[in-house]
Amino acid sequence: MRAFFAAETDAHAPEFFLKLGKVVPNEERAERSKRLRTALDGLGVAVETPGHYGDEPILAVHSARYLEFLKGIYGEWSSLPAAGPEVVANVQPRHAGTQYPPGIIGRMGWHMGDLACPIGKGTAEAACRAADTAVAAAETVSDGTLAYALCRPPGHHASAEVAGGHCYLNNSAIAAERLRANGARVAILDIDVHHGNGTQSIYYRNGNVTTVSVHAGAGMFYPWFTGHPDERGEGEGEGANHNISVPVGASGAAWQLAVADGLAVAVGSGADALVLALGLDVHESDPLGALKVSTHDIFVAGEIIGRAALPTVVVQEGGYLGPVLTENLTAFLGGLRGSHPSG
Numbered sequence: 001m002r003a004f005f006a007a008e009t010d011a012h013a014p015e016f017f018l019k020l021g022k023v024v025p026n027e028e029r030a031e032r033s034k035r036l037r038t039a040l041d042g043l044g045v046a047v048e049t050p051g052h053y054g055d056e057p058i059l060a061v062h063s064a065r066y067l068e069f070l071k072g073i074y075g076e077w078s079s080l081p082a083a084g085p086e087v088v089a090n091v092q093p094r095h096a097g098t099q100y101p102p103g104i105i106g107r108m109g110w111h112m113g114d115l116a117c118p119i120g121k122g123t124a125e126a127a128c129r130a131a132d133t134a135v136a137a138a139e140t141v142s143d144g145t146l147a148y149a150l151c152r153p154p155g156h157h158a159s160a161e162v163a164g165g166h167c168y169l170n171n172s173a174i175a176a177e178r179l180r181a182n183g184a185r186v187a188i189l190d191i192d193v194h195h196g197n198g199t200q201s202i203y204y205r206n207g208n209v210t211t212v213s214v215h216a217g218a219g220m221f222y223p224w225f226t227g228h229p230d231e232r233g234e235g236e237g238e239g240a241n242h243n244i245s246v247p248v249g250a251s252g253a254a255w256q257l258a259v260a261d262g263l264a265v266a267v268g269s270g271a272d273a274l275v276l277a278l279g280l281d282v283h284e285s286d287p288l289g290a291l292k293v294s295t296h297d298i299f300v301a302g303e304i305i306g307r308a309a310l311p312t313v314v315v316q317e318g319g320y321l322g323p324v325l326t327e328n329l330t331a332f333l334g335g336l337r338g339s340h341p342s343g
């Protein structure tokens, strides 16, 4: 298995996070990457630096005006008198807006779907290098092997032109598009504890990729408004989107069954390559988690997914600074490599 990580992603150091009406430290910190790399070291997996692939793979997923916004907004914001340290939108269009707003505050609201995606000085570069990391991993699996993309910031809540939930560029979709460009038929299986709403929206009306999300508590947990089983896709995408929601507080055994069901749907779609969106925030000790999933359950999930024997790009999504973040990545990749024919 090959693994990729870009050191520039550590420059994304968000501070702002609003929880129950209070500003508290943001959980999506560079310390996460450090702890995840410790797992790779322990497994004896060398960490490679991804190449620079430019805007093209990002524009296969995101709109040009969104990428321009992401790259330029911090500079614009910093030139405002008395601007705060990070870009945080204070208006959002919800369902009313149809005209793209020219002003800075309006564009912030257009492209920032909630308050959990502050943009600081290093955010755009980090997001673009995380996208490079996903592309580099996707480039390596055509021979049937496994690759791991240590992407930070994560991506599965980002839609074609809206950031949200710690996510700016959808690394899993970017990996999927690179696999498709190389001729693969792709399914994305997302096992983060939160619904992969950004990924769902990107493929909802085209069905270019089969999307399967296994998550906690549709309607009762972030992202609050999506993730229900009856969201099946529309038009060309009808039937290509699948949501498996387990109740908040569900057991590890229930979660394992849901992962197996999700994998069966992904395999049943006829996919010949898999993007596995890995959220270690399923663990019972995760600060943003909602399930009773143990480290051993995560190992078993890796085993289940490896048995599909598909070329697989594992893209890191959530998983925050709980006490066993390192152990959980070790467990997942250990299970995956143990059962996958390429090891």
Ligand SMILES: [Zn+2]
Pocket (backbone or CB within 6 Å): 192, 193, 194, 279, 281, 317, 318, 319
């Ligand atoms: Zn998550």
